[in-house]
Amino acid sequence: xxxxxxxxxxxxxxxxxxxxxxxxxxxxxxxxxxxxxxxxxxxxxxxxxxxxxxxxxxxxxxxxxxxxxxxxxxxxxxxxxxxxxxxxxxxxxxxxxxxxxxxxxxxxxxxxxxxxxxxxxxxxxxxxxxxxxxxxxxxxxxxxxxxxxxxxxxxxxxxxxxxxxxxxxxxxxxxxxxxxxxxxxxxxxxxxxxxx
Amino acid sequence: xxxxxxxxxxxxxxxxxxxxxxxxxxxxxxxxxxxxxxxxxxxxxxxxxxxxxxxxxxxxxxxxxxxxxxxxxxxxxxxxxxxxxxxxxxxxxxxxxxxxxxxxxxxxxxxxxxxxxxxxxxxxxxxxxxxxxxxxxxxxxxxxxxxxxxxxxxxxxxxxxxxxxxxxxxxxxxxxxxxxxxxxxxxxxxxxxxxxxxxxxxxxxxxxxxxxxxxxxxxxxxxxxxxxxxxxxxxxxxxxxxxxxxxxxxxxxxxxxxxxxxxxxxxxxxxxxxxxxxxxxxxxxxxxxxxxxxxxxxxxxxxxxxxxxxxxxxxxxxxxxxxxxxxxxxxxxxxxxx
Numbered sequence: 001x002x003x004x005x006x007x008x009x010x011x012x013x014x015x016x017x018x019x020x021x022x023x024x025x026x027x028x029x030x031x032x033x034x035x036x037x038x039x040x041x042x043x044x045x046x047x048x049x050x051x052x053x054x055x056x057x058x059x060x061x062x063x064x065x066x067x068x069x070x071x072x073x074x075x076x077x078x079x080x081x082x083x084x085x086x087x088x089x090x091x092x093x094x095x096x097x098x099x100x101x102x103x104x105x106x107x108x109x110x111x112x113x114x115x116x117x118x119x120x121x122x123x124x125x126x127x128x129x130x131x132x133x134x135x136x137x138x139x140x141x142x143x144x145x146x147x148x149x150x151x152x153x154x155x156x157x158x159x160x161x162x163x164x165x166x167x168x169x170x171x172x173x174x175x176x177x178x179x180x181x182x183x184x185x186x187x188x189x190x191x192x193x194x195x196x
Numbered sequence: 197x198x199x200x201x202x203x204x205x206x207x208x209x210x211x212x213x214x215x216x217x218x219x220x221x222x223x224x225x226x227x228x229x230x231x232x233x234x235x236x237x238x239x240x241x242x243x244x245x246x247x248x249x250x251x252x253x254x255x256x257x258x259x260x261x262x263x264x265x266x267x268x269x270x271x272x273x274x275x276x277x278x279x280x281x282x283x284x285x286x287x288x289x290x291x292x293x294x295x296x297x298x299x300x301x302x303x304x305x306x307x308x309x310x311x312x313x314x315x316x317x318x319x320x321x322x323x324x325x326x327x328x329x330x331x332x333x334x335x336x337x338x339x340x341x342x343x344x345x346x347x348x349x350x351x352x353x354x355x356x357x358x359x360x361x362x363x364x365x366x367x368x369x370x371x372x373x374x375x376x377x378x379x380x381x382x383x384x385x386x387x388x389x390x391x392x393x394x395x396x397x398x399x400x401x402x403x404x405x406x407x408x409x410x411x412x413x414x415x416x417x418x419x420x421x422x423x424x425x426x427x428x429x430x431x432x433x434x435x436x437x438x439x440x441x442x443x444x445x446x447x448x449x450x451x452x453x454x455x456x457x458x459x460x461x462x463x464x465x466x467x468x469x470x471x472x473x474x475x476x477x478x479x480x481x482x483x484x485x486x487x488x489x490x491x492x493x494x495x496x497x498x499x500x501x502x503x504x505x506x507x508x509x510x511x512x513x514x515x516x517x518x519x520x521x522x523x524x525x526x527x528x529x530x531x532x533x534x
Contacts, residue, residue, distance in 0.1 A: 093202075147276070
């Protein structure tokens, strides 16, 4: 895999273009990213992913670069409340979308209940996947509460009714987040704790 | 990744005009496959025309009982849609069998259809690949091809189409609505994806600057439908083989059948020979197996993927048995009752 060019490369000297402008040859754009309740106006190389914008431009290093290909889930953030892989999203396309990272989960210094549960249940070893696990679990819990089915939800479940998060449901819904330390058992237990 | 320009047109016509003016560009939907391929260097568009916010986001009832699904409906939203969940369960199951929660939240209906193969050689720019670089050869045919095609492949390409959703759509007689510089057209889903032949670089029949605007579904088939997928992991893995089926049974005889395979070919494989054999056949595992064999007789497995043929056969027979309500098969879940 080639090194990602947006981290250290020179800024393009061409003028930047805003979304909605006519077809342009500029390779950078100015975009307003809303992250954890704060708006940031940034001029970015169009190649910059949301993950790189967070880590390299906004000093929010919670979201991690694991595979950088949408396979590991370490970069998971919430975009308008829905969990997504930030490594696969061009930042220029996310203007105006409310992004929540792991840094935005705590409430004024009080850990999010899920963060507390991960501590109580020892839901990690090295911790590298944990920010992604937390954001993904917040999204997964909300999806189940909204009645969104998973692959293991029976078709007989009433459409739209909250889906109870059994361990089987949690494992299926969290399959986009890998943990190479193998803390899965305790991650499932932590998520179960906050949904009981 | 190569540098690229970016534009977000206000409507479909402006998007088509933008890409018509820059044939070296690409439409950007959810980005889950395209951005990955750009990182890998497999594709290097000079311009991304961002269509992800165009208002192609509705699932609408069609007169007569079908659905029109906007190209920007996210995979997770489509899977959860009450009309899909209740009337097209195979489609909901197929969507939920694909990718991860994060990816389904970003991936779009149109983009799912247009995703590229996950053949390892296609994704590795250090290797020859006729799909990526026409004329460079196909190392997969004699190389690592365990996951690749057993049906409809050519000497030039043995790739499989990776979509689960498209397999269900193939069984459901879906159509693809397209709009391009020359206007609108509608293509049956089974004619949208191509077999590789001598032009494996063309996955579909889509033309330059043509945009998938919607997928149309006719009224659901009579009888129950289901999707099942065999894969190396319990979740978040591409299909080794998958089956979408619908079955209408009257007095122990198959009246109508739909069957499509995923993971076996360069396109979702509608099993017309099996359907013909099923129509009028008595309900039973032996009769279902004979019908499926009529389809899989055309299989030409490669050195390391011959297992896919009996796997697909067993999967199809189980799905059909479940839909027919045969004892020991639960038609409502992914799993077979034991």
